[in-house]
Amino acid sequence: MTVIRSVIHGCGSYLPPRLVTNEELAKTVDTTDEWIQSRTGIRQRHIAADGELASTLALAAAKKALAQAGVAAETDLDLIVLATTTPDETFPATATTVQAALGMTGGAAFDVQAVCSGFVYALTVADSLLQTGQARTALVIGSEVFSRILDWDDRGTCVLFGDGAGAVVLRAEESAGLISDRGVLATKLHSDGRMHDALYVDGGPGATGTVGHVRMQGREVFRHAVVNMAQVVEEVIAAAGVTLDDVDWLVPHQANKRILDSTAKKLGIDPGKVVVTVDLHANTSAASVPLALDVAVQDGRIKRGDLVLMEAMGGGFTWGACLVRW
Numbered sequence: 467m468t469v470i471r472s473v474i475h476g477c478g479s480y481l482p483p484r485l486v487t488n489e490e491l492a493k494t495v496d497t498t499d500e501w502i503q504s505r506t507g508i509r510q511r512h513i514a515a516d517g518e519l520a521s522t523l524a525l526a527a528a529k530k531a532l533a534q535a536g537v538a539a540e541t542d543l544d545l546i547v548l549a550t551t552t553p554d555e556t557f558p559a560t561a562t563t564v565q566a567a568l569g570m571t572g573g574a575a576f577d578v579q580a581v582c583s584g585f586v587y588a589l590t591v592a593d594s595l596l597q598t599g600q601a602r603t604a605l606v607i608g609s610e611v612f613s614r615i616l617d618w619d620d621r622g623t624c625v626l627f628g629d630g631a632g633a634v635v636l637r638a639e640e641s642a643g644l645i646s647d648r649g650v651l652a653t654k655l656h657s658d659g660r661m662h663d664a665l666y667v668d669g670g671p672g673a674t675g676t677v678g679h680v681r682m683q684g685r686e687v688f689r690h691a692v693v694n695m696a697q698v699v700e701e702v703i704a705a706a707g708v709t710l711d712d713v714d715w716l717v718p719h720q721a722n723k724r725i726l727d728s729t730a731k732k733l734g735i736d737p738g739k740v741v742v743t744v745d746l747h748a749n750t751s752a753a754s755v756p757l758a759l760d761v762a763v764q765d766g767r768i769k770r771g772d773l774v775l776m777e778a779m780g781g782g783f784t785w786g787a788c789l790v791r792w
């Protein structure tokens with residue numbers, strides 16, 4: 467049976483040049499490199515400069531992904547789905563700013579808000595629109611300037627995050643409907659709004675008229691992250707009819723090395739198959755999965771035909787996973 471698959475033809479990423487090590491952070495925050503590394507595995511993060519916005523980072527990542535895919539935004543692209551928690555403005559969507567900057571005059575562009583799960587949500591939404599014929603060629607971006615919503619006096623959160631962007635280009639292609647097809651093979655999304663208080667921002671246009679800062683119950687988040695991400699991985703591989711042994715690469719949301727290790731252990735997956743960039747990027751929220759993906763593609767680990775499993779969890783709580791044949 468012929469089906470439409472969303473095949474990834476290019477990916478790209480961008481990190482703001484300013485690098486902040488744990489040692490540098492410890493000059494202004496009551497913390498140490500030892501505490502941060504032992505609790506999280508983070509060694510450094512990139513921080514956007516004044517004037518560098520989510521759209522700036524998104525555009526840089528998008529251009530690389532489009533070039534790799536050989537797709538001209540002006541003529542070929544008809545969809546942009548951009549995941550961000552830190553949009554340039556409350557409205558319009560940051561995706562439309564990227565659309566204009568790319569010279570794309572048709573199609574549709576909009577933002578998705580699912581915090582750290584944003585990229586997995588955006589990929590799922592784009593895949594659904596390609597499958598129903600609403601669009602043929604999509605750009606999916608995760609971009610964050612998370613540093614803008616951190617409380618730099620709260621050492622329990624400000625050491626955990628960084629800024630960056632990653633993007634992929636998808637094309638709708640007719641496929642055989644087999645597990646050997648290239649493209650998105652299965653997706654699964656979840657949320658549980660009862661978990662608001664564990665991870666949220668204490669502001670917003672409706673509530674306070676301010677942007678607000680990240681507030682987090684770290685241990686509560688940790689506990690749920692491992693359970694939820696392991697559960698959704700099991701769901702998505704079962705939906706696709708494969709096993710974890712068939713998966714070549716797990717590209718998890720890069721929240722914390724201990725969460726990555728605990729989830730891998732719970733799943734029983736070979737740690738050598740897990741792509742880890744949290745040490746270099748820290749947690750970049752919606753950008754973390756596409757940033758890690760791009761690192762593993764550019765260094766040659768992820769190759770055409772590989773089975774790649776992406777998973778994430780974030781505020782809401784939201785969580786989800788996507789299984790893709792590269």
Ligand code: ACO
Pocket residue numbers: 496497498501502505506582621622623625626665682683684685687688691719720721722725749779780781
């Ligand atoms: N530097 C030094 N000391 C610190 C720091 C810091 N940056 N932050 C907290 N501490 C102190 C606390 O004040 C506390 O001191 P006390 O015992 O004297 O009161 C002590 O360290 C222990 O604090 P805890 O919060 O209990 O530390 P814990 O071992 O739970 O680690 C952490 C905290 C790293 C945040 C952990 O809970 C965690 O990783 N949670 C997951 C959170 C996460 O990844 N969130 C990302 C967003 S959600 C997502 O992406 C999935």
